[in-house]
Amino acid sequence: MTEALRPQPSEGPEFVQLLTPEGERVAHPDYDLEISDEEIRGLYRDLLMVRRIDTEATALQRQGELGLWASLLGQEAAQVGAGRALTASDFAFPTYREHGVAFCKGVDPVTLLGLFRGTSQGGWDPYQNGFGLYTIVIGSQTLHATGYAMGLQRDGGDGAAMAFFGDGASSQGDVNEAFVWASVFNAPVVFFCQNNQWAISEPLEKQTRIPLYRRAQGFGFPGVRVDGNDVLAVLAVTRQALARAREGSGPTLVEAWTYRMGAHTTSDDPTRYRLAAELETWKLKDPIERVKAHLSRSGGADATFFAEVDTAADELAAHLRAGCLALPDPDPITLFDNVYAEGSSLLDEEREQCAAYLASFAAAGH
Amino acid sequence: MAARTLTLGKALNEGLRKALEADPKVLIMGEDVGRLGGVFRVTDGLQKDFGEDRVIDTPLAESGIVGTAVGLAIRGFRPVCEIQFDGFVFPAFDQIVSQVAKMRYRSAGHVALPITIRIPYGGGIGAVEHHSESPETYFAHTPGLKVVTCSNPADAYSMIQQAVSCDDPIVFFEPKRRYWDKAEVDTDAAPAPLWTARVARAGTDVTVITYGPSVRTCLEAAAAAESEGRDIEVIDLRALSPIDWGAVVESVTKTQHAVVVAEAPVFASLSAEVAARISERCFYSLEAPVLRVGGYSTPYPTSRVEEDFLPDLDRILDAVDRSLAF
């Protein structure tokens, strides 16, 4: 778990970076990004909003308003970069941590809280924003994304699919099968792996002996490793991968090299298995600070802009909190809803029994 | 007598420690079982004391965990696999049902697979989806597998050791919401055989047959019923495949009323099997049809309504009343 065991990717063409941790724009031979100050300000705003959603949700969990929260702290650039590369016709298949992608896809963050508060199992309409349900069973969604992409091939859709998953997930059979399928069918899917270095308590080297992006080669499609804390690089790399997919050139694996700054979830205690020193080195690579440094230095934004964004983030947090507290507890009888499209006599009978049973309490004045 | 107060989780931990000490071929493998000691700390400290070769943090792949356990067992090891939560056993389902369950049969007895597959199961902890399920019926339905579940610290301590030393593959279900239940455990006591049920509470009026996390709920229901003059006998099955029918039949013959309680959806479940057997074997003793209390035929619901899904005191006592009133 030391830095020696975990060499940082060397600077060079293997590691795509366009904005250094110090906020310097650097060039990359394969990934050029023409981007205006206004667009960079937009990305900064996204990053800050997404972090604010996350810190507010963590606070809500601490206060007992959520049962659980899976924090994305540290992964904002990976998610905003990928999320902003996606267009309306693209469909994202997330894990349980893609709050930033959801934000970019236009999902009201309050919507995400039901699953963590226990009032729903997600329950949003995936078609509305092209954002699938959160998937807790590790890796399953990579096959769904691949199948969706095969559907796009067959019905002439002009979008692409993007599967989100983690470094731990890369070990699952489903993920490896998704790679095979996508390759064989040349499916328009982008596999976006956020390598945050940890799968709960297990460090990357418990999952792989080679850099994850290089696995793609063995399956027959390109893989690229990008600085996952550099929103510009992630945007450039993911845009290109999506363009490739849409034009019929098949899948790409993007490995976003990043770090899980928080616990795995609010139930986890990372001090049991990782060293604080690791966290300190990653703090220096903060995805938001570098954009701020760049904008400040280039004159692309001034203090008024940063203050405005802070205010907007506070407003979003207030919206999230109010929305969370207003989430209604489901009526118990609704647990029978949406099991089947065409109903079931078994379920009808059970629902009736349950309703009668619940009514007996109401009658007894409980 | 070496009596100590242990939580159910700690009792499993101590039992696993004993198993590792008793046989150098015993291995523990799973996600986060090593350095972290498991998400429920059931394997806490074992990697530190027995080393990374025996307590193995595996890659994140359940089919891999069970599939490689098969190979290790063929090579003479005795793997104890941890599946992190009930809802995550399904990637390993093929290995368990098609390989683990059938190897002895297919090899005409030449290959033994002494594998224990530990699965924390059941609801009631306010968790998100896939963390509260009761999949025991799938495994009990599969010939070639044995299935057990503990309900209290003393059983946890002895049953895990018995399961690990058994030469048959065993799916070992752990009632996760009872991990923190505490009780005295006599670590020197000779345990009951693994395949026996236990009378958790003696009574005369109704037999409530249950297992795992529901045992405590049924004992609480029995205590509540006592004040209303009903004397409930609670049978903790412990072994779900095979089932100790002798204990069940003896009790139901005495009380002439039977209620089966489990968290799993009732339809086509273990409870259905228990009810059917009781009807076959106790037909002339029964004063009422065998009733079942359990989950509904829906996916496990979201946590804010899970208490309406799970068998609770009221639903158990309601069934007891209906049985007695029949």
Ligand SMILES: Cc1ncc(C[n+]2csc(CCOP(=O)(O)OP(=O)(O)O)c2C)c(N)n1
């Ligand atoms: C099939 C399955 N097995 C185990 C788990 C328990 N689990 C939840 S998250 C996790 C680690 C995932 O690590 P990674 O893929 O790197 O994603 P991250 O959480 O780091 O974003 C595990 C083991 C699960 N959800 N699904």
Ligand SMILES: [Mg+2]
């Ligand atoms: Mg990870």
